[in-house]
Amino acid sequence: MRVLICPDKFAGTLSAPEVAAAVAAGWHEHAPADETLLRPLADGGPGFVEVLASAVDGRRLPVATVDPLGRPAAGEILLAGDASTGIAATGVTAYVESAQACGLHLLSAEERDPKRTTSYGLGLLIAAAVETGARRIVVGLGGSATNDAGAGMLAALGATPLDETGRALPYGGAALAAVASLDGVARLRDVELVAATDVDNPLTGLHGASNVYGPQKGATREDVLLLDAAIERFAAVLERDLPGCPPGLAALPGAGAAGGLGAAILALGGRCESGIALVTRLIGLDEALDRVDLVITGEGSFDHQSLRGKVVAGVAGAARDRGLPCVVLAGRISAGRRESAAAGITEAYSLVEHFGDDVERAMREPAEGLRAIATRLAGQWSR
Known part of the structure; x- marks a missing residue:
C-alpha cells in the first residue's frame, strides 16, 4: 500500500517533519513493506x-x-x-x-x-x-x-x-x-x-x-x-x-x-x-496525491477553524477530489463529525483520547502516541 503522510506541526510539541516521521515509523511497525511518502506541510507560520x-x-x-x-x-x-x-x-x-x-x-x-x-x-x-x-x-x-x-x-x-x-x-x-x-x-x-x-x-x-x-x-x-x-x-x-x-x-x-x-x-x-498553496506546490503534493492509496494529515488542534482554509482542509479537499480516504491525527479534536465528513475526512483520531483523556501525557509523549495510533491504523487499512 502507498500512504501519503502530510501533517502540519503539532504546536508546542512536534514540528511537521517530526510528526510525519513518527507516523511513518508507527505504520511500518505493522506494515514494513508499505510505501510511505512523507510531505510535511506548513501554511506560513512556525515551521x-x-x-x-x-x-x-x-x-x-x-x-x-x-x-x-x-x-x-x-x-x-x-x-x-x-x-x-x-x-x-x-x-x-x-x-x-x-x-x-x-x-x-x-x-x-x-x-x-x-x-x-x-x-x-x-x-x-x-x-x-x-x-x-x-x-x-x-x-x-x-x-x-x-x-x-x-x-x-x-x-x-x-x-x-x-x-x-x-x-x-x-x-x-x-x-x-x-x-x-x-x-x-x-x-x-x-x-x-x-x-x-x-x-x-x-x-x-x-x-x-x-x-x-x-x-x-x-x-x-x-x-x-x-x-x-x-x-x-x-x-x-x-x-x-x-x-x-x-x-x-x-x-x-x-x-x-x-x-x-x-x-x-x-x-x-x-x-x-x-x-499552503505555495508550500504544496514546492513540495510536489499534487504529484504525491496522484500516486497513493491513503492520505494521513493532521495538526495539534483539529477544530472548526481547521476546516476553513488551514492545512488539514486543503489536504482533505484534495484527497476527496481524487476519491482518496483521508485520516486526520491530532492532539485534540473538537470539530464535528458531520462537518469533517463534508470536508473529505474519513476518520479522525486524537492523542488525548488515545491516552485516556490525559492531556498532560498527550503533550509529554506526542511522538509515542502518534506511532501507536499509526500502527493501529496500518492494521486497519494496509492490504
Missing part, C-alpha cells in the same frame, strides 16, 4: 522554513536576530534557486519565517503583551536575506506575538516611525498611537517581497488584526481598542510617507496577517500569496 528545507534544493543560512521583546534569538533563511552554488546570483529566492523572530511560542504566558512586542527581529532576517543578493524574498506569516503593523520590521530596514517631536517611537503597537511620520526608506535593493499567509483579514476594524488575534496574544478589551486605533493611525502615515504604498492599506485583504505584518509588506510594494 515554514524547516518544511521547505526538506523539499527545496537550497541552503540554510543562520542569522542572529531578536525575539518579540528584543532578546537575542536564533533565526535562519533558506536560499533556493541559484543558492546551491553558495554565490549570490540572479534568481535566488530567500524564504524567511516571521515566527522565528516574532513567534508567540518565544514568550511565556506572562510575557505576552502586544502593546510592547516588536517585529524588529523580522526586519533583521529580511535585511540578511537582502544582503545575500536574493531577488525575491518570501516571508511566511503566522503565529506572531506582535501587533505593531510591522513598525519594528520597518525600523530595522531603515524606515523609522517618529512622533511629533521627531523622536523615534518605542517598540510595540501601543506606541503607534503617537506616530506622526516615517523617517527614511526601507533598504530593500528592489527585491520582490511576498507574504505567504492564509489569513485575509484587513488591518483594522471588527475583523482586523487587533480584534481577531489580539486577545490570544495577551490583549485585554481595552488593549484591543487602543491597538486598533494606533495601527489605523500608522496605516495613514504609511500611505502618506512611504513611496508606492497602496491606497486604502488598512482595508486590503491580508493586511492584518501576523499582527499587521501583512500591511507592512503590502506598503513596501509586496503582495500576498496563499502560504
